[in-house]
Amino acid sequence: MAREKTFVENITPQDEDFSRWYTDVIMQTKMVDYSDVKGCMVIREYGYGIWELIQKEMDARFKKTGHKNAYFPLLIPETLLKKEAEHVEGFAPEVAWVTQGGEEPLAERLCIRPTSETIICSMYSRWVQSYRDLPVLLNQWCNVVRWEKSTRPFLRTSEFLWQEGHTVHATQEDAEEETVKMLGVYREFAENVLAIPVVVGQKSEKEKFAGALHTYTMEALMLDGKALQMGTSHNLGQNFAKGFDIQFLDKDGQLKYAWQTSWGTSTRMIGGLIMVHGDERGLKLPPRVAPVQCVIVPVAAHKEGVLEKANEILKALLEAGIRAEVDSRDQSPGWKFNEWELKGVPVRLEIGPRDIEKGQAVLARRDTHEKAFVPIQGITDEVALLLNAIQANMLEQARAFRDAHTYTATTWEEFMQGIEEKHGFVRAMWCGDTECETAIKEKTGVTTRCMPFEQETLSDVCVHCGKPAKKLTYFAKSY
RNA sequence: CGGGGUGUAGCGCAGUUUGGUAGCGCGCUUGCUUCGGGAGUAAGAGGUCGCAAGUUCAAAUCUUGUCACCCCGACCA
Numbered sequence: 001m002a003r004e005k006t007f008v009e010n011i012t013p014q015d016e017d018f019s020r021w022y023t024d025v026i027m028q029t030k031m032v033d034y035s036d037v038k039g040c041m042v043i044r045e046y047g048y049g050i051w052e053l054i055q056k057e058m059d060a061r062f063k064k065t066g067h068k069n070a071y072f073p074l075l076i077p078e079t080l081l082k083k084e085a086e087h088v089e090g091f092a093p094e095v096a097w098v099t100q101g102g103e104e105p106l107a108e109r110l111c112i113r114p115t116s117e118t119i120i121c122s123m124y125s126r127w128v129q130s131y132r133d134l135p136v137l138l139n140q141w142c143n144v145v146r147w148e149k150s151t152r153p154f155l156r157t158s159e160f161l162w163q164e165g166h167t168v169h170a171t172q173e174d175a176e177e178e179t180v181k182m183l184g185v186y187r188e189f190a191e192n193v194l195a196i197p198v199v200v201g202q203k204s205e206k207e208k209f210a211g212a213l214h215t216y217t218m219e220a221l222m223l224d225g226k227a228l229q230m231g232t233s234h235n236l237g238q239n240f241a242k243g244f245d246i247q248f249l250d251k252d253g254q255l256k257y258a259w260q261t262s263w264g265t266s267t268r269m270i271g272g273l274i275m276v277h278g279d280e281r282g283l284k285l286p287p288r289v290a291p292v293q294c295v296i297v298p299v300a301a302h303k304e305g306v307l308e309k310a311n312e313i314l315k316a317l318l319e320a321g322i323r324a325e326v327d328s329r330d331q332s333p334g335w336k337f338n339e340w341e342l343k344g345v346p347v348r349l350e351i352g353p354r355d356i357e358k359g360q361a362v363l364a365r366r367d368t369h370e371k372a373f374v375p376i377q378g379i380t381d382e383v384a385l386l387l388n389a390i391q392a393n394m395l396e397q398a399r400a401f402r403d404a405h406t407y408t409a410t411t412w413e414e415f416m417q418g419i420e421e422k423h424g425f426v427r428a429m430w431c432g433d434t435e436c437e438t439a440i441k442e443k444t445g446v447t448t449r450c451m452p453f454e455q456e457t458l459s460d461v462c463v464h465c466g467k468p469a470k471k472l473t474y475f476a477k478s479y
Numbered sequence: 480c481g482g483g484g485u486g487u488a489g490c491g492c493a494g495u496u497u498g499g500u501a502g503c504g505c506g507c508u509u510g511c512u513u514c515g516g517g518a519g520u521a522a523g524a525g526g527u528c529g530c531a532a533g534u535u536c537a538a539a540u541c542u543u544g545u546c547a548c549c550c551c552g553a554c555c556a
Contacts, residue, residue, distance in 0.1 A: 010490090010491085010505085010517095017550090019549090019550070019551095020549095020550090023549090027490095034548090038547085038548085090555095093554080093555085094554090094555070115556090144556090146555075146556080148554090148555070149480075149553090149554070149555085150553095150554090150555095155556085156555070156556075160556075162556075209556095228556095229556060230556090231556085232556075264556075265556085266556055267556095268556055297515095299514070299515050300513095300514050300515080301514080302513095302514080303514090330514095331514090331517085331518095332513085332514055332516085332517070332518055333514065333515060333516070333517095334514090334515085334516035334517050334518085335516085335517040335518085336516095336517085337515095337516050337517080338516070338517050339517080341516095350515070352514090352515060353515095354515075355515090362515080445552090479556090
């Protein structure tokens with residue numbers, strides 16, 4: 001049977017092979033390219049442009065919640081890494097080492113940071129002396145390296161870009177408040193900027209960060225029904241404070257160990273963006289992270305006045321703070337339409353000789369494919385309105401998909417059925433035991449994603465083992 | 480680390496069974512005509528067939544070894 005002809009014939013359809021669709025999209029939009037080092041990707045200007053917008057939006061939120069940026073070294077001495085036992089055990093298998101400087105072997109090998117808790121804590125132990133030094137609220141934007149066995153651009157790469165917040169507090173309550181607050185920042189960002197609805201809650205013991213007391217997470221559902229961890233916030237308790245001797249003299253004259261948190265999000269979010277919003281034509285970017293929000297495609301650009309009009313509109317859009325661009329390349333309009341749709345640009349503005357005669361232009365939406373003639377007079381306001389509408393609509397679409405692929409199970413039969421038929425989240429009561437969790441994973445391939453903050457009681461017993469249930473839990477296959 | 484697959488022009492592939500001049504589509508360069516959903520035309524450029532040995536008069540093709548990448552699992556942001 002002949003495949004239905006699509007506008008983009010060179011990307012694999014999502015329902016045929018989602019992985020290939022993903023690879024096709026990221027390569028053809030020129031977001032990334034593979035490099036000569038396995039697992040290390042080049043983030044090209046289009047992909048990096050998205051990351052820059054993510055950084056800008058997030059950084060503003062960090063500043064607003066009282067955090068400042070700092071930068072700590074890439075290399076960590078082995079002795080430092082080993083100071084927190086659970087932490088080193090968790091990360092050791094994927095740490096890359098520097099063993100030589102120039103021609104000389106090093107006296108102590110240096111680890112390339114897989115995360116920066118250890119080196120930052122070693123500094124905090126020097127900086128924190130008194131309750132007056134607290135809280136310490138720092139964030140760093142950097143790269144980290146984790147030697148991964150299997151890699152995929154954005155989702156799992158040996159080197160990736162991220163931000164990691166590291167804070168120190170006087171009390172357990174303050175640390176817990178910070179942990180929850182920053183997950184809240186992530187959630188608000190995911191929904192309002194990335195237009196990705198997330199489930200927020202606590203990780204199981206098995207899934208929590210190595211060295212943390214407990215880990216909170218936000219989980220999103222991809223179009224293929226798999227969950228993606230989009231960001232985590234850890235309450236480190238006093239584990240690192242004890243390992244690194246971070247003590248302060250409190251108001252009451254007592255020497256006390258500090259309470260800490262760390263939280264991070266990475267370029268992996270871009271992978272989520274692609275897999276939550278993409279469609280058969282390619283990428284679909286929410287306006288707030290689109291490097292180009294409105295592309296102007298001149299039709300019959302060689303004809304007199306067309307390019308001039310296009311540039312005139314461009315100027316107005318740029319002045320209104322809209323990220324816009326005129327595509328004056330020597331290609332047919334249809335070719336450009338397809339390419340910009342592939343690249344996920346939210347709004348396309350078409351302008352040709354016939355439009356100019358009538359004082360109008362065409363506005364086309366990437367999300368709904370709707371086209372409308374709009375008077376050139378005041379068109380920047382129209383574009384701005386459209387961008388807001390698209391941002392809102394994309395969140396709604398993603399939410400509707402997520403809800404349609406979330407299944408509530410009260411029995412093991414329903415649980416199995418949910419996994420086989422729904423391809424998404426399965427909500428069920430769970431006992432909280434690691435053994436039970438492992439058994440569920442072996443039987444079904446799904447793992448616990450989180451125990452959501454918003455709890456309800458579906459039943460008194462665990463959906464799998466029948467022991468007393470502790471928490472409503474989200475299960476899914478995951479990236 | 481297990482199971483499967485693929486390496487031939489920038490990209491996608493045919494050619495391998497049965498050894499005999501390196502092919503096709505897209506893309507790329509130049510000219511002319513086009514331009515409202517992937518334009519037409521003419522002339523071009525581009526390859527140690529992943530790598531290394533071997534068999535042969537002759538290897539992309541057969542043999543052995545090796546490397547890389549992709550997919551599905553296990554492990555992880």
